[in-house]
Amino acid sequence: MNTSLFCRRLLVTIQSPFIKFRKKTPLLSFVVGRLITMFFLLFLLGFALFGLMELAPGDIVDQMMTQQLLSSAQGGAPSGGVQGGGSTSQDNFTQVQMEQLHREFGLDQPFYIQYFKWLQRVVFHGDLGTSLISRAPVGFLLGSRIWNSLLINLISLVFITFFSFLLGIYFASKAGTRTDTAVTFFALFFHAFPGILLLILLQLFASLTGLFPVTAYPDFPFSEAPLQFTFSYAHHIFLPLLASFLGGIGGTMRMIRATMLDQMGMPYILAIRARGISEKKVYLHHAFRNTLNPYITGSANLLASLFNGSLVLEIIFAYPGLGRLMYEAVLQEDINLVLANSMFISALVLVGMVISDILLAVVDPRIRYGKE
8 A cells, every 4th residue: 555655656746847847838748749749650650661671572682683683694694614603603692792781781680670770870860871772871862852842742732722712712602603513513523533643644735735844843953044943943843733733622622611611600600790790801800710720730631642642743744852762762672761751751741730739729719738
């Protein structure tokens, strides 16, 4: 009994600073808790990725040696008995090389040891490692692609957000009309239409008409001619951006329209109308604010879906972004590059969720984290 009482008092003593911190700064304590959860989820994600790559048949060393043997075979093989002796010598040499490369890359150790070594290197030295294929620093490879992916996805997010609110609020005021029915039909159509098929059709359109490039990135750097690059970039990404916009606006617009219609039937809207306030103010100043909550909640998922969809976009339109880099790294089983890329995208989504929770508390005074 005394031991049980001692444990309870010890637990209360340990918890008391955290309880006081939560009461004094509820929002900050909520953010800290979400960040701790985020780091824990990233840790589990990295561990799972290392395990999955371990289960994949072969590894990067096998691919490198296969390519080397194919290159040697295409270069011509000796004839007669020399070929037999050379083949045995080459097999032994290949086996020695493979063992050496496995030790060099650390692939001769269990995957969990590889993962903890990688984690130690990242946390204490900020070193994401070296690409096993190109032998370039992973941080450099990600840095050269991050801004491209962020730019096209953020542009798409801004356009989807703006037009979703604009059209959703407008057609909520026209609910039941023929125009509203037609727009709802097309929104459902593009929302359900396969994104990869839409991208292929748009690329065929660009190829047949010549109005737009079939690639989504200019063939010269920004530093060479900044103004010309800006216009050329806008021309190159128009069709991929159109595909992303059409695929994303349908669901978001319908969600905002449905939320607006739900708000317009609330008793407080009837009370506001009874006071003689204009319909424009009813929509924009009162009902509109309450449509922000579901959008903010889903914005992190929308950004995640845009990044996931950009994988296909970047492959089809040869856009130099993170999605294409990830695809090439998975095919080549470049574990350092795969892990760093996955961690970045996952961290971006988790940070977006934390930001959306903070924005909910900002726009809605009824939400106060840590208070009952």
